Amino acid sequence: MVLEIAVLDVVAGREVEFEQTFPQAAPILQSMQGYRSHRLERCIETPSRYVLLVEWDRIEDHTEGFRNSPEYQQWRALLHHFYDPPPQVAHYTTVAG
Numbered sequence: 001m002v003l004e005i006a007v008l009d010v011v012a013g014r015e016v017e018f019e020q021t022f023p024q025a026a027p028i029l030q031s032m033q034g035y036r037s038h039r040l041e042r043c044i045e046t047p048s049r050y051v052l053l054v055e056w057d058r059i060e061d062h063t064e065g066f067r068n069s070p071e072y073q074q075w076r077a078l079l080h081h082f083y084d085p086p087p088q089v090a091h092y093t094t095v096a097g
Contacts, residue, residue, distance in 0.1 A: 001036065002059045006052040007088040015048055018082045025078040028071045029054065034061025052087075059091050 010018045022040060029038055036055035043049040056062045066072055
């Protein structure tokens, strides 16, 4: 299992709109091969910052499968205009716990 962590800085003042739009985009993510689960968390100290935590079977399910899919273009159209700067994305694997 691979954990994708995306730091999403939403344009200040657009947080409510982003939160209302995200559920429209979630089924796109959920339909992808290798998808396991996701959570969207909002930062308490910086309310316009979110983290998206996505579990994938393999890193390639995200980096190749999702990002190279037509569905990703729909995802981008729904969400990416909310971000400034662009999301910071990294992948993690469990070492303890």
